[in-house]
Amino acid sequence: MKTALLYDIKRSLLKPVVLFMLILFAVLGIATTYSMYTFIANTYTPIEGAAMHIRAIDRNSTSCILIGGIFDRRGDLVEGSVAFIVNNSKVYGFEGASTFTVENPNICRYNIEKIEVSTQLLKFNITCNTVPLNRYPILLEPTSVSIPYSSQAIANSTSHVAVSLCGRVDGYLYIDSALVVFKMLINNLRSARARLYVFSVNISSMNTGLEKPIVLNYTFSAIAGTRNNKSQGSIAIKDPLEKFDLTLDLDKNFIQFYPIKDSKSSVTSISYSYQIYVERSYINFITGSLGIGLYLSFFPIAVIYISNILVSKPRSNGALEFVLARPITRFDLYLSRYLAGVILIAISSFILLTVIAIFQPLVLRIEFDLWSYILLYLGVSASLITFYTLCYTIASIARSGLYLAISIALYILFSMMWSVITVFTAMWLGISIMSQGYEELTYMLSYLNPLNFVNLARYHILLSYGAIHDIPTINSPLCMIIPLAWNLTLFVIGFWRFKKVNLTS
Structure with a gap:
């Protein structure tokens, strides 16, 4: 059974689209470095x-x-x-x-x-x-x-x-x-x-x-x-x-x-x-919307596609029923395909940040310390893996067409509309968007948005460089517990539903 589990993970990862994505994110790392170079060179030589x-x-x-x-x-x-x-x-x-x-x-x-x-x-x-x-x-x-x-x-x-x-x-x-x-x-x-x-x-x-x-x-x-x-x-x-x-x-x-x-x-x-x-402008840039934020803006689309080809689409055409003909349980099937996506996200994020870490000192003559890279990697991985877990849970329940509609709607909500939601929440609470309270609200709402977990890592990086003031409402242990709670809860709910669904086409 262990061999069958590893085989399914290997089979899920060895797809042409996976290789393409790994190459793509190596290129994105170089492109991100170049965009930062353009910004730095035009502003600060x-x-x-x-x-x-x-x-x-x-x-x-x-x-x-x-x-x-x-x-x-x-x-x-x-x-x-x-x-x-x-x-x-x-x-x-x-x-x-x-x-x-x-x-x-x-x-x-x-x-x-x-x-x-x-x-x-x-x-x-x-x-x-x-x-x-x-x-x-x-x-x-x-x-x-x-x-x-x-x-x-x-x-x-x-x-x-x-x-x-x-x-x-x-x-x-x-x-x-x-x-x-x-x-x-x-x-x-x-x-x-x-x-x-x-x-x-x-x-x-x-x-x-x-x-x-x-x-x-x-x-x-x-x-x-x-x-x-x-x-x-x-x-x-x-x-x-x-x-x-x-x-x-x-x-x-x-x-x-x-x-x-x-x-x-x-x-x-x-x-x-x-x-x-x-230096602080550069740190804000790499951790902000024009740096690593570009990666987090577009990679969730790939996450939606990964969940679709690993679970939703095979379930819709009945392919998962044939997979269960091997000595593998539903839990093994659910876990192996989930781990395949997690590994892909972890490797893609690692490649992106490694390429940035290599090229930044050569091109920009500015670099992070190792701890900041590790913290940024954990933040990026936490955001994408949590969003992937959410999509994977939906994919294990809904068939391909319905899954794509729901996941795209969630992507629009968390990626594009969240800043609007934050502004309306601040207005409802009577908080000025120019005040320190709005900044604290932004970070607090990050706990509710899986794609914004990277902001919590970004906060700790900026704080260590003195580029932001201390926000008492941000609790460091909570920044680690919340993403884990999201993933564990969604995984349990997803498998609980997956073991009851009909896998025939």
Whole structure:
């Protein structure tokens, strides 16, 4: 009997449609990654660069230096070809570099307008900005200029030097005749790890050799310029390009660097709230309706079809009666075909998320931690298996035509009309759709919708990344018990009816 049970599971799975679906969802994983790449690339570039260009104001001088790098969202260096553009013409360039230090005369007499970068993933431009002044030409952002009139030291040292900052540079300091520029990228949001790149140039001698190592303390604060006197760490800058791995305080918004000697005029505040926003936007995207939600919108149609070909259709044409001619009970028949669908859903979901997990770091340079992938997989599987159990229960009772009508109606209800039901429920309860109460109601109603169980997993992922506030009404053990209760109840009801139905055509 055990052999017959395994044979029926194997026979149910070895169908051309099953192989087609497995291939389809591998392709869907790639397509989902590409759609996320399009979103991220258009909104938040997955690869970016930063550089500073320092040159003498005297046009006859060939004294200059340009130092920079190409980074991905995780803070890893990325190789690419680089071209420096002046008056829409390339004046200098090279290939196969992730960091660059250039002292070529071709880039000394003019302000670099932009740096064209080409990597295997994409092409983009780094815009450079220069203040056309002999004094205080320090730029902080591509679209804004900061002229630090209060710093007499910078004024004296840069009166004959022009400084351009290219790309999104996070901060700078002028210390001991050296200009130090900071570029910070979040490496892993959940563990609060960040990677800091520091470019430094000795302005007095116009070279990358520092007169002595620069040691900076750093601290975290909620407001820029408000420094906690208690240092929370330090970094030592010895080379023109340095890399440091830091652990951020996600309850604060700024990290502030200042010299050991602690001159108040030499302090820079770097905001990392923007980068946290980028990471959280990505997390919202992959777990939302345009990410894994697309899979949950269309796969239930396949679930309806699977239940139809495993139970409803064979029952309608009398094929199940012939299956029972083998040494197999009705329970074995019901269980084997049910498990075949569960295995197919579990494998399809695993393939989809595995493909996403493989391609996301390669394409987007952003990734989940393993626990978040596991939680998302459990949520997706719980939603689809529960909906499959519901369809399987109906298929074991109703014949093919009636089954398709009922299951499609349930799909429309749970997938397309649920948001409308949620809105009307909120209106009936007097809850504003813009309030926190509406968000809590949305999650509470997820217990009643098998296709929304993934939202409960999504909530825990977003909560772990700080992308959503805590909702006291969501109980973690209940999030596991409810899907199990749904499946067990439906399975028992389905078999109770299946053992009484007439299997003849």
